[in-house]
Amino acid sequence: QVQLVESGGGLVQAGDSMRLSCAASGGTFSQYFMGWFRQGPGKGREFVAGITWNGGSTFDADSVKGRFTISRDNANNMVYLQMNSLKPEDTAVYYCAASVVGPVRLPENYAYWGQGTQVTVSS
Numbered sequence: 859q860v861q862l863v864e865s866g867g868g869l870v871q872a873g874d875s876m877r878l879s880c881a882a883s884g885g886t887f888s889q890y891f892m893g894w895f896r897q898g899p900g901k902g903r904e905f906v907a908g909i910t911w912n913g914g915s916t917f918d919a920d921s922v923k924g925r926f927t928i929s930r931d932n933a934n935n936m937v938y939l940q941m942n943s944l945k946p947e948d949t950a951v952y953y954c955a956a957s958v959v960g961p962v963r964l965p966e967n968y969a970y971w972g973q974g975t976q977v978t979v980s981s
Contacts, residue, residue, distance in 0.1 A: 891910055894908070905919055906918075906919050906922055955968035
């Protein structure tokens with residue numbers, strides 16, 4: 859199985875950019891569809907973006923389309939989420955997740971999860 863560790867969260871102002879990283883270990887990283895999810899205060903876990911095993915296709919939620927970009931580096935077992943033009947409504951805990959089913963948007967289809975990293979966007 860794979861272990862996932864997110865990093866890169868913090869406090870930024872609206873309009874700023876931030877890049878989240880997710881380091882994978884303990885599995886064959888390149889066989890997984892990777893996703894980023896987020897969970898805001900009082901909300902359910904929401905799909906943000908996903909990427910196929912070879913990075914050939916990506917999928918974005920409508921709420922982040924044109925602002926967020928997911929990418930992966932299979933040589934170094936990393937997946938990234940570049941977030942631009944951040945808004946206060948992007949405030950959430952962001953999770954990296956791995957699926958053997960993919961491409962999928964539902965959290966129940968992801969077997970492995972990181973511990974999450976907090977992103978706070980002030981207005």
